[in-house]
Amino acid sequence: MTVLLDTDVLIDCLRGTPAARVWLEQAESQAFQVPGVVAMELLMGCRNKVELERARCATLPPSAAYVGSTIAPGAPTPRGD
Secondary structure, X not given: OEEEOOHHHHHXXXXXOHHHHHHHHHOOOOEEEOOHHHHXXXXXXXXXXXXXXXXXXXXXXXXXXXXXXXXXXXOOOOOOO
């Protein structure tokens, strides 16, 4: 079964909340997916580059590409493109 992760769950995991850590350890055999809107919420909520990098590592595969301003002119992107 695939588990879709919500923003609140990912924030708790990134912050190292004990309850989130226990839940992750118990569910380590599950397949996880992060919906695009959840990834964007995390990325846009970052307060600095350290948080941004942690959120990117938690939500995006290394081969992921950001949609730039070609499709959405003027829209902010996580990398500041």
